[in-house]
Amino acid sequence: MTTDTIRDSRTPLLRLTNLTKYFPQFRQTLVKRPDKPIRAVDGVSFELHAGETIGLVGESGCGKSTVGRTMLRLLEPTAGTIEFEGRDITGIGGSELRILRREMQMVFQDPFGSLNPRQTIGSIIAAPFEIQGITPEGGRRKAVQQLMERVGLNPEHYNRYPHEFSGGQRQRIGVARAVALKPKLVVCDEPVSALDVSIQAQVINLLEDIQNDQGLSYVFIAHDLSVVRHISDRVVVMYLGKVMEEAERDELYERPLHPYTHALLSAVPIPDPEKGERRPRILLKGDLPSPQNPPSGCVFRTRCPRAEQRCADEVPLPLEVTPGHRVACHFPEERTIL
Ligand SMILES: Nc1ncnc2c1ncn2[C@@H]1O[C@H](COP(=O)(O)OP(=O)(O)OP(=O)(O)O)[C@@H](O)[C@H]1O
Numbered sequence: 001m002t003t004d005t006i007r008d009s010r011t012p013l014l015r016l017t018n019l020t021k022y023f024p025q026f027r028q029t030l031v032k033r034p035d036k037p038i039r040a041v042d043g044v045s046f047e048l049h050a051g052e053t054i055g056l057v058g059e060s061g062c063g064k065s066t067v068g069r070t071m072l073r074l075l076e077p078t079a080g081t082i083e084f085e086g087r088d089i090t091g092i093g094g095s096e097l098r099i100l101r102r103e104m105q106m107v108f109q110d111p112f113g114s115l116n117p118r119q120t121i122g123s124i125i126a127a128p129f130e131i132q133g134i135t136p137e138g139g140r141r142k143a144v145q146q147l148m149e150r151v152g153l154n155p156e157h158y159n160r161y162p163h164e165f166s167g168g169q170r171q172r173i174g175v176a177r178a179v180a181l182k183p184k185l186v187v188c189d190e191p192v193s194a195l196d197v198s199i200q201a202q203v204i205n206l207l208e209d210i211q212n213d214q215g216l217s218y219v220f221i222a223h224d225l226s227v228v229r230h231i232s233d234r235v236v237v238m239y240l241g242k243v244m245e246e247a248e249r250d251e252l253y254e255r256p257l258h259p260y261t262h263a264l265l266s267a268v269p270i271p272d273p274e275k276g277e278r279r280p281r282i283l284l285k286g287d288l289p290s291p292q293n294p295p296s297g298c299v300f301r302t303r304c305p306r307a308e309q310r311c312a313d314e315v316p317l318p319l320e321v322t323p324g325h326r327v328a329c330h331f332p333e334e335r336t337i338l
Pocket residue numbers: 023038039040058059060061062063064065066067291
């Protein structure tokens with residue numbers, strides 16, 4: 001191994017530093033007045049290495065999709081930096097950004113809404129080639145049909161329309177489109193949440209197969225902590241726009257430290273309830289605060305069973321408790337939940 005390859009293997013594919021996305025708000029009075037912005041993402045930092053999958057979890061509205069879209073520069077970041085293969089891409093635009101899109105793609109949750117109903121499958125999957133002005137060897141049609149075969153679709157169905165496919169097949173079309181240009185990073189935003197459980201496993205297996213073939217990295221956004229445990233190497237737990245905890249997968253599931261992670265894990269269904277096992281569910285008090293008015297100090301403190309005065313006064317900074325295991329909490333506690 002040369003020094004170059006050693007250095008390369010240490011540069012993460014993606015590095016987010018204090019990534020922040022606020023959505024400006026306005027009060028509709030007689031004249032339009034600025035209101036407090038929605039702090040959808042508020043200082044998120046993590047790294048993703050080549051070939052790795054990071055799971056991004058947290059309840060609805062905590063900012064997962066916004067992180068995913070902002071890291072791909074589909075949304076303009078308010079602050080912070082995005083580095084891709086060591087290069088700062090936070091402010092790039094125009095043709096530079098268009099070229100970068102070959103490397104970074106997205107699979108959306110809704111396989112119905114994300115495909116144009118008036119386009120054939122062939123032209124949907126060929127769109128990335130078209131946008132980038134790329135003609136693959138053997139022509140676009142052949143490349144698309146190879147992709148269709150790769151994702152488990154019949155290449156003869158090239159001229160069919162989205163409504164002629166089932167939900168699982170449509171998600172395969174979404175995957176084919178995302179991987180058409182052999183990207184290095186794919187953000188999968190709840191890619192299986194809308195599918196039947198039996199179909200979910202097939203799509204997850206497909207994503208894993210493609211990762212093994214192409215060595216790409218995933219940011220896998222999901223509500224379902226069992227699916228995330230299956231697919232992820234590392235897991236990032238978000239709450240109200242901030243990272244609460246981050247760790248290698250088994251470490252997070254076996255030794256969770258943040259009270260919010262404890263609550264999330266306590267809600268995971270027990271695989272075999274027939275065995276008579278019971279897991280006490282940690283119920284959080286109160287409602288999710290508005291991201292327009294997040295609590296002072298630790299944003300989780302208004303719902304935290306362990307909160308004390310210090311939590312209102314002081315923002316907890318992420319602390320690395322063991323290598324790679326970071327927790328942003330003044331009173332972390334080791335607990336076995338699963
Ligand atoms: N375009 C937008 N304009 C204004 N507010 C937005 C916009 N997109 C998201 N938000 C707000 O930002 C916050 C984070 O939303 P986001 O969709 O990122 O959460 P999420 O974790 O993906 O939720 P879910 O699990 O429901 O998909 C929410 O309060 C949401 O209402």
